[in-house]
């Protein structure tokens with residue numbers, strides 16, 4: 001798994017202009033590529049291969065788009081097409097890759113990282129070296145060191161109006177999985193709406209409800225936007241304000257997911273979570289917004305990423321009935337969502353609803369981690 005490091009850039013006025021021109025121009029090129037893919041398909045019934053696409057657009061960067069970035073555009077389109085075919089094969093409802101409008105296009109990819117390559121964070125000058133067409137040397141604030149081997153980078157223009165560089169690194173060999181010479185320290189985590197997460201030890205992580213808190217301001221900004229005439233300068237300004245509010249929420253959410261995830265992988269050798277099909281839940285539930293807001297899947301993703309570099313194992317278990325079963329005796333104790341306490345009539349076990357679920361989740365993962373190979377190259381859960 002790759003890890004990205006994001007640093008803020010401080011381009012001067014001239015460099016800013018170059019970056020924005022490249023952004024606009026590369027978007028135009030991408031759309032042109034898509035156009036030619038479609039035209040080629042209409043003619044021949046076949047899709048252009050990545051190689052042909054790269055060949056056709058060789059040297060088309062003009063004065064603003066570096067050559068290697070043109071190649072990455074072909075890669076990007078090729079990936080989008082492959083994803084489309086793959087999903088269609090799986091029988092999912094998918095749309096064909098679309099032409100990109102300015103508000104769906106925010107980044108410039110620089111292909112190879114390294115001294116004398118497309119992009120390089122120069123340790124001597126502390127500047128980010130990029131192609132001349134993008135301004136040469138950009139001022140960067142490297143607030144923490146890179147880890148692993150840097151591979152590639154993106155320059156991203158975010159809704160707050162600032163530029164960032166995202167350096168994608170290969171973390172290298174994962175550390176040895178902690179061996180289970182002694183009893184493994186394991187924890188199960190249940191994610192919920194009332195409380196963001198509850199673990200099998202009974203610890204809780206509060207739900208930030210970032211969106212709900214920001215909802216009022218967001219609604220107001222959205223109303224302002226809808227009142228203004230599309231295409232006008234004032235409409236653009238209002239759209240920017242809405243995007244900025246969304247950015248803030250997503251940052252808050254991400255930050256909130258990192259902290260507990262770090263705590264769990266540092267403390268435990270095994271972490272069990274529910275394998276939640278969030279997409280399905282969001283679709284058919286009036287709690288949809290609260291569910292996506294809580295950012296469950298983001299939390300689990302971050303957990304997996306951190307676990308990998310910490311030598312901790314994450315197991316995803318089937319989520320069925322984890323809140324209905326008694327974690328002590330296995331009896332089914334039916335309860336609706338509003339019942340917050342598990343109270344078992346057959347064995348007398350009483351616990352918080354989510355705590356009981358977390359214990360069930362842990363128990364479900366137990367056979368897998370007990371049977372896992374404990375050697376240095378321990379097998380990982382097939383679900384991961």
Ligand SMILES: [Zn+2]
Nearest residue numbers: 326329344347
């Ligand atoms: Zn019981």
